[in-house]
Amino acid sequence: MKGRVAALVMALLLLLYVVLVAQRAYLFLRTGEPIAVVLGAALVVLPLLGAWALVVELRFGARTQQMVRELAASGELPVDDVPRRASGRYDREAADAAFPRWAAEAAESPDDWRSWFRLGLAYDACGDRRRARRALRWSIKLRGEAAAASR
The missing domain is CATH 1.25.40 (Serine Threonine Protein Phosphatase 5, Tetratricopeptide repeat)
Known part of the structure; x- marks a missing residue:
């Protein structure tokens, strides 16, 4: 559950970031100055790459979660009996x-x-x-x- 909330928060923050950067990109592109236009174009491309990466990770998480549910329903999910350290990581x-x-x-x-x-x-x-x-x-x-x- 914590992972889903974290993913949702990250998606909302990315959306806010994309909106703010798009505004700056528009302002740079409107100037007509070559360097500003290049900066504006970069400000359009980089957030799109970030959004693409987020979508890929969300799809990966959704698919693996779906597979966990399917394995758990059929009793084929391995028992998590490996001891853990105090930090929560596996020994x-x-x-x-x-x-x-x-x-x-x-x-x-x-x-x-x-x-x-x-x-x-x-x-x-x-x-x-x-x-x-x-x-x-x-x-x-x-x-x-x-x-x-x-x-």
Whole structure:
């Protein structure tokens, strides 16, 4: 829930930022001065890139949340029994010890989005966010392909 609220706050702040920057960009572009026009154009492009990145992240979060609900409903979501430190982060050694199980499952079922999703969760518990996101993106792709094939 905190993540959703944080994402909503960030989206609203980005929207406010885009409006304020668009106003400045318009003023720069109206001057007709070459340097001001270039600055105005940059002020249009950069917020658009930020908005695009936010939309991509929100879609990623929505899809992974949908997958969590689906796995939880079918009883296939792994039990979160890895001990945590006082900070709330997973104990790295315990997470590393549990990791081979999920890696082997993904290797045995390379076309199953569920196994890749669980592997992504395991990578995240081990602190490897880059591989976690890559595994979760792959899981999203496989799930989409499976849904398209079943139509």
